[in-house]
Amino acid sequence: MNAAHVAIEPSILYFGTPVVLLSTENEDGTANLAPMSSAWALGQVVVLGLGAEGQTAHNLRSRPDVVINLPAPHQWAAVERLAPLTGRHPVPAGKPDGCRFEPDKFGAAGLRAEPSHTVRPPRAAECPIQLEARAERVRPGVSGGFVIAEAVVTKVHADPRVVVPGTDHVDPAAWSPLIYNFRHYFGLGPELGHSYRSRTPRRVAAG
Numbered sequence: 261m262n263a264a265h266v267a268i269e270p271s272i273l274y275f276g277t278p279v280v281l282l283s284t285e286n287e288d289g290t291a292n293l294a295p296m297s298s299a300w301a302l303g304q305v306v307v308l309g310l311g312a313e314g315q316t317a318h319n320l321r322s323r324p325d326v327v328i329n330l331p332a333p334h335q336w337a338a339v340e341r342l343a344p345l346t347g348r349h350p351v352p353a354g355k356p357d358g359c360r361f362e363p364d365k366f367g368a369a370g371l372r373a374e375p376s377h378t379v380r381p382p383r384a385a386e387c388p389i390q391l392e393a394r395a396e397r398v399r400p401g402v403s404g405g406f407v408i409a410e411a412v413v414t415k416v417h418a419d420p421r422v423v424v425p426g427t428d429h430v431d432p433a434a435w436s437p438l439i440y441n442f443r444h445y446f447g448l449g450p451e452l453g454h455s456y457r458s459r460t461p462r463r464v465a466a467g
């Protein structure tokens with residue numbers, strides 16, 4: 261039986277989206293690495309929602325190459341080590357209290373930078389899936405505080421353990437995104453079923 265809904269005014273609307281780590285190139289040629297969760301794919305394009313004042317948005321406006329690194333659930337602590345850091349100096353006034361400048365984000369996260377094939381910023385080696393891309397369009401969001409970037413994927417790298425052997429398919433039973441759910445980290449629960457368009461169907465227990 262459903263209880264009547266209540267009207268609420270939550271401070272955030274982060275209703276559970278995958279975390280990605282964006283590698284971009286700073287002015288001096290070093291790499292920035294920033295966690296974000298406002299990312300989704302439309303075909304070969306990944307749409308990214310970014311705070312306008314951050315170093316990542318700043319980099320993409322001038323240097324559109326980007327790597328969209330997808331961490332696994334067990335890597336949440338590395339993601340959280342990056343959370344209070346910005347690659348922007350001085351730290352923009354609009355950043356939350358406690359946010360500090362860090363020029364070596366890979367080192368701070370404990371992740372290894374690995375060269376990309378089609379773009380300048382490096383990949384995060386430990387992330388099981390890495391999408392090299394180019395932000396072909398970066399424009400202001402409707403509220404002014406955000407930018408929307410549309411990044412065209414140029415190359416996909418995957419850990420063989422999350423690929424169906426002998427195919428180009430990611431195995432949904434082997435791969436789980438890291439989900440940011442109202443500022444808490446989760447992995448996926450057990451599979452419930454699959455789309456009629458799945459190329460990797462499996463029999464799952466009816467529930």
Ligand SMILES: Cc1cc2nc3c(=O)[nH]c(=O)nc-3n(C[C@H](O)[C@H](O)[C@H](O)COP(=O)(O)O)c2cc1C
Nearest residue numbers: 294295296297298310311314315316343345346347
């Ligand atoms: C799990 C997680 C998800 C985040 N999602 C976003 C996001 O979708 N967009 C965004 O602009 N910032 C997001 N942030 C905040 C940025 O990581 C933060 O502002 C960081 O300082 C940006 O770094 P930069 O200034 O070096 O680009 C998220 C942070 C965490 C930890």
